[in-house]
Amino acid sequence: MARKAVAQELSRERILDEARQLFVEHGYHALTMRSIAKAMGYSHGALYYHFKEKAELFYALVTEDFNTLLDRQREMLSRTRLGDLAQLERLMLEFVRFGLENPNHYEIMFMIKDPELQRYSRTEQAQSLDLFATVVRAVVAKQPMSEKKMYSLPWSLFMSLHGFISYNIHYSQSYEDVKKLAESHVKYLCQGLQA
Known part of the structure; x- marks a missing residue:
């Protein structure tokens, strides 16, 4: 060529x-x-001309992808009320949608196994997880005995979503392919919060 x-x-x-x-x-x-x-x-x-080295190029990818995800999540949250279970459902579905509509982005953001490369995404991952945890904690705070769930529940919910997304990426499923299943999955997770 x-x-x-x-x-x-x-x-x-x-x-x-x-x-x-x-x-x-x-x-x-x-x-x-x-x-x-x-x-x-x-x-x-x-x-x-655009990037000094491969690591700078990779970091630019990670930063761009997380900024896209965070912008979509923040925009969605700005239209809803913090602490509402429906807000959490929409946030979780938005995360699933992002992962399945952007599988290459998601793999670079959350599925890189190399410890050297993981450090490029650590700060951005933390921002994304903090936003998610804030919404989960606002919902949980309205429930009795919420102190026990405040720190472990956001992580457990995230891991459940991550497993759903990773599985479907592995089998090349798009969001549209599994939309109904994704909605049910998120609904079941949110119903579990009320137990």
């Missing part, structure tokens, strides 16, 4: 979109800036 000039619209966004797919398919360590550029049909120098 002939090399293309940088002037032919090698944007930062295009690099991120194509690199995300490559990282998911081949893994972080199997890729170099040169191999990413080659897969895109550019010289590796064209990538260095």
Whole structure:
């Protein structure tokens, strides 16, 4: 494939979109800036115009993906009242929808096994989990004996959602494929909060 000039619209966004797919398919360590550029049909120098190194490119992906998720969640929360069970249901469904509509993003955000790479997403993961935990705790606080559940319940609910998303990503299921099942799953989890 002939090399293309940088002037032919090698944007930062295009690099991120194509690199995300490559990282998911081949893994972080199997890729170099040169191999990413080659897969895109550019010289590796064209990538260095936007990113100094592979780690910077990877971190840009993680940051962009978490910002997208957090923006969607915050926007949804701004339209509902904190502490309502219905708000938590919508937040959980929004998380499932995001994961299944963006499986490559989700894998990079939550399913990277490499400890070196996990450090790139630690801060962003914590922000996402804190937002989720805040909503869960607001619902739980209205119940008797809530102190016992305040810290373990958000994590348990998140892990249940993560398992649902991971399973469906593994079998290449889209959100539309499992929408009814996702709604039932979230409803059952929320009903369990009232027990």
